[in-house]
Amino acid sequence: MNGIVVVGAGQAGFQLGASLREGVYGGPVTLVGEEPGLPYGRPPLSKAYMLGKTDAAGLALRPEAYFAEHRLTVRATERAVAIDRAARRLHLASGEALPYDHLVLATGARNRPLPVPGADLPGVHQLRTLAEAEALKAALAEARSVAVVGAGFIGLEFAAVCAQTGLPVTVIEGLERPLARSVSPGMAGLIEASHRRAGTRFLFGSAVSALVGDDRVRAVALSDGREVEADLVLVGIGVLPNHDLAASAGLRIENGIAADAMLATEDPAISAVGDCASFPSPHAEGARVRIESVQNAVDGARCVAARLTGRPAAFTAVPWFWSDQGPLKLQIAGLCQPHDRAVRRGDPAAGGVSVFCYRGERLAGVESLNRPADHMIARRLIQAGRSPTPDEAADPGFDLKALALG
Ligand code: FAD
CATH class of the missing domain: 3.50.50.60 (FAD/NAD(P)-binding domain)
Known part of the structure; x- marks a missing residue:
């Protein structure tokens, strides 16, 4: 054998x-x-x-x-x-x-490489492995200003770390909002607002044309001619x-x-x-x-x-995901993208909110921000194939748990 x-x-x-x-x-x-x-x-x-x-x-x-x-x-x-x-x-x-x-x-x-001049300068990092994390952590201890290329999960998590450690950080993103491929526009807006409150600066719709420096990185050059000064750059543009x-x-x-x-x-x-x-x-x-x-x-x-081991079955487990960004705990149940309707449950000002995303009549997924109980219920709902109507999902008085437990 x-x-x-x-x-x-x-x-x-x-x-x-x-x-x-x-x-x-x-x-x-x-x-x-x-x-x-x-x-x-x-x-x-x-x-x-x-x-x-x-x-x-x-x-x-x-x-x-x-x-x-x-x-x-x-x-x-x-x-x-x-x-x-x-x-x-x-x-x-x-x-x-x-x-x-x-x-x-x-x-x-x-890691997807950033195809611009200067991408291999000292001070430019990516993050996938423990070895890369060790190098990034050491650089973070010495850094005075940070630029993050890409407003995806890794970029935002690292930006939150920078903000928590008191470092000025700018997130540069080619699209018009963070997490554009991963979360609903409403959820992206809430996440962006929280990062801004923590001091993170965002530049959206901005293409990076080069990473600039002599013996190490000094700035990120944008295609519109602007430069963002940074002695540490994290490139997080996907995998x-x-x-x-x-x-x-x-x-x-x-x-x-x-x-x-x-x-x-x-x-x-x-x-x-x-x-x-x-x-x-x-x-x-x-x-x-x-x-x-x-x-x-x-x-x-x-x-x-x-x-x-002799128990063949299709892979049907409900997809779920989390991302911790400073005070934010984002949890996603199901596959929300694409969706054609989204409704909110909860109130971000009161501590947390969930976005219920629908494809047609079907609950496709739920994005929860600091609402872990909603996340657990959403996983059960999706596993059981039960969809509250959008009105029910948005109604704080509607008992989602009872629906999930059937
Ligand atoms: P990996 O864990 O990447 O393992 C693949 C391994 O295969 C690697 O060690 C690679 O070196 C090795 N390998 C590749 N080719 C070869 C070869 N030819 N020969 C030998 N070895 C090879 N997910 C979440 O759900 N929540 C999170 O909060 C979250 N945070 C993350 C934070 C970071 C910084 C990163 C990088 C990922 C995060 N993820 C998160 C994603 C999650 O870690 C990955 O989805 C998960 O690790 C995928 O597991 P995998 O086994 O497919 O790949």
């Missing part, structure tokens, strides 16, 4: 190994990961870790002893470079080849799925590694899960989605492990 080999020892790769053992898989399980060390969680990198509230040891998904006890072999600092599908062997950069019965691709995503390994093995690529509703690729011996994979989702009316979240990685890995 060659066992199960997983490429990528991140959130999904780790969960796959853990869930295989919970599903009493007895064969060898090997996680091949190009990063050093044991699997760790990325969410604190832009939050608690950056604020010094946790250290690298605190990020570990499990202590070292867990891997020995569960016979999960982690091959750290090993890069997989090719898949020989006919021979069922995974080739590593070190020259070794690992035979497999089943291969799981959990290769995640990498690209790591699908090269799959593509060169002839697997289909469609916004990531194309998987089916059970996260299997067209090769019956290969599955794909996490940030690198796209799949048809019932929460998008069957459309193919690629989701970058801890929940998607964890629940997707559980789905693959269940199939590999």
Whole structure:
């Protein structure tokens, strides 16, 4: 028995190994990961870790002893470079080849590069790995002014850290609002207002033309001729799925590694899960989605492990996500985008608000800002396929919990 080999020892790769053992898989399980060390969680990198509230040891998904006890072999600092599908062997950069019965691709995503002059100057950072977080944290301690390129989740979380540490920070965004692809316009407005109150400056509709400096970055140049002074720049303009390994093995690529509703690729011996994979989702009316979240990685890995241990089922878990930005806890249940109607429940001035997003009559998703109870109810509603009418959702007297519990 060659066992199960997983490429990528991140959130999904780790969960796959853990869930295989919970599903009493007895064969060898090997996680091949190009990063050093044991699997760790990325969410604190832009939050608690950056604020010094946790250290690298605190990020570990499990202590070292867990891997020995569960016979999960982690091959750290090993890069997989090719898949020989006919021979069922995974080739590593070190020259070794690992035979497999089943291969799981959990290769995640990498930072999208900023294609402008000066993007490689010292003082310009991106944030995906612990190594990048260490470098960014050290730079933060020395910085006098910060620019963030991109008003996505990572950029806003880092901007909140800067504001909390008293550093002037400017967020530069090409579109007209923050989180334009991720949240409703109303929610984006509330989030922007909160960041502004904390002192963050925003420049919307602004294209970056260059990062300027001699031996290190001094400013961000915009295409309208303006310059934003900064001795630390974080580029957070999204990620690209790591699908090269799959593509060169002839697997289909469609916004990531194309998987089916059970996260299997067209090769019956290969599955794909996490940030690198796209799949048809019932929460998008069957459309193919690629989701970058801890929940998607964890629940997707559980789905693959269940199939590999004799309990095949489609991946139907309700997508959910969170982002902590200073005093804001944003939680999203379901897939809100696109939606054609949105109604508010709660009052931001009174502490929290949720935005219920509809596609037609169906509740597609709920964005909650500092309203965790709404988030939990929304997950149940979506799981059960129950939609309050928009009027019911907006009515504070309507008992959503009773509807969710049926
Ligand atoms: P990853 O965890 O990225 O793991 C993939 C691994 O595969 C990497 O270690 C990579 O180096 C390795 N790899 C790739 N190619 C190869 C190869 N050829 N050979 C060997 N190894 C390879 N999500 C949330 O839900 N909430 C949050 O608040 C949140 N905050 C985040 C904050 C930050 C700073 C970042 C970067 C992400 C955050 N996320 C958050 C997203 C979440 O962390 C990811 O969705 C999740 O890690 C995806 O898991 P994954 O296993 O698919 O990919």
